Amino acid sequence: MFRSHRELICRALHAASRPFRIVRRWFKPGGAILTYHRIAPADSGPYGITTTPEHFAAHMEHLRRTCRPMSLTELAACTSSGTVPPRAVAVTFDDGYVDNLLHAKPVLDAWDIPATVFVATGYIGGEREFWWDELEQLLLGVRELPRRLELEVSGHLYGFAVADPAHREALLWELNTLLRGLPAEARNAALTAIRSWSQAVDRTREDRRPMTAEELLRLSSDGRVTLGAHSVSHPDLSCLPVAVQRAEIRESRRSLEALTGQLVAAHAHPFGFCNAETVAIVKEEGFELACAAAESSIEAGDDVFSLPRYIVRDWTSPTFRRVLEHHLVDRHPARTL
Numbered sequence: 001m002f003r004s005h006r007e008l009i010c011r012a013l014h015a016a017s018r019p020f021r022i023v024r025r026w027f028k029p030g031g032a033i034l035t036y037h038r039i040a041p042a043d044s045g046p047y048g049i050t051t052t053p054e055h056f057a058a059h060m061e062h063l064r065r066t067c068r069p070m071s072l073t074e075l076a077a078c079t080s081s082g083t084v085p086p087r088a089v090a091v092t093f094d095d096g097y098v099d100n101l102l103h104a105k106p107v108l109d110a111w112d113i114p115a116t117v118f119v120a121t122g123y124i125g126g127e128r129e130f131w132w133d134e135l136e137q138l139l140l141g142v143r144e145l146p147r148r149l150e151l152e153v154s155g156h157l158y159g160f161a162v163a164d165p166a167h168r169e170a171l172l173w174e175l176n177t178l179l180r181g182l183p184a185e186a187r188n189a190a191l192t193a194i195r196s197w198s199q200a201v202d203r204t205r206e207d208r209r210p211m212t213a214e215e216l217l218r219l220s221s222d223g224r225v226t227l228g229a230h231s232v233s234h235p236d237l238s239c240l241p242v243a244v245q246r247a248e249i250r251e252s253r254r255s256l257e258a259l260t261g262q263l264v265a266a267h268a269h270p271f272g273f274c275n276a277e278t279v280a281i282v283k284e285e286g287f288e289l290a291c292a293a294a295e296s297s298i299e300a301g302d303d304v305f306s307l308p309r310y311i312v313r314d315w316t317s318p319t320f321r322r323v324l325e326h327h328l329v330d331r332h333p334a335r336t337l
């Protein structure tokens with residue numbers, strides 16, 4: 001996957017500064033943005049983005065009892081003004097899976113924790129699974145596959161050997177990387193070709209479908225959950241021409257604002273990937289903040305158009321506490337809150 005030199009340098013500098021940021025949190029307030037994807041019963045899928053409802057409930061209880069949960073926009077405003085309060089944490093979800101409404105919302109309500117759900121708006125309505133889930137089904141959800149896949153993508157012919165079933169997961173990641181950098185039409189054409197090759201049954205799994213418009217309205221109706229833009233088709237924006245990036249970013253926001261009648265202030269880059277043009281577009285389009293890929297804590301003065309987030313896995317309560325306490329929030333004891 002191609003990255004600009006500037007982006008690579010920024011990432012390297014961010015990584016190099018990590019030890020200093022951890023040490024500074026002993027002395028200086030600092031918080032975190034947490035990212036979840038699916039909240040659902042245990043899932044052995046390849047992506048590792050599902051947290052069980054039991055673990056999620058334990059995470060939220062810990063946040064409410066020992067941290068200062070706040071909305072993402074509030075945390076970004078504190079970051080800009082240089083006044084991040086001790087142990088500030090914002091909770092976010094990516095993509096718009098239906099389980100966010102079914103399993104996460106009741107827990108957020110029970111512990112009174114605000115959250116932002118970033119929605120890939122092209123999938124609202126749930127007619128198809130998100131493209132990475134569909135790709136998983138096409139490769140891992142069938143008993144037999146042809147031994148070779150030939151795929152034409154944007155005028156290039158790619159060949160993949162599928163001789164051993166054990167190679168399927170490696171192929172999944174190879175194709176995932178190839179498809180994420182494509183504009184929507186080219187990706188859909190590739191998926192159609194893979195579907196025809198795989199002969200997998202064309203079905204949308206109920207437990208991982210995207211939310212409908214009505215479900216998104218229910219999720220956000222009481223204001224505890226805010227909706228954020230996450231592109232239309234969920235590409236790696238940094239691989240796309242500026243005009244395509246702008247259309248993805250603008251249309252995602254427009255759809256959500258038309259649906260809810262509310263202004264959409266936040267954007268999260270799909271996969272966390274962006275380049276200088278992506279950041280410029282998000283600013284020009286009038287967003288207040290954007291979230292990027294770096295897994296790190298938040299400090300006062302951080303750029304609110306490249307806010308780092310930490311992806312939470314299906315961690316037990318002790319693991320969640322360890323990550324939060326040792327890597328993300330500052331060392332103010334909970335009793336001072």
Ligand SMILES: [Zn+2]
Pocket residue numbers: 094095230234270271
């Ligand atoms: Zn996403």
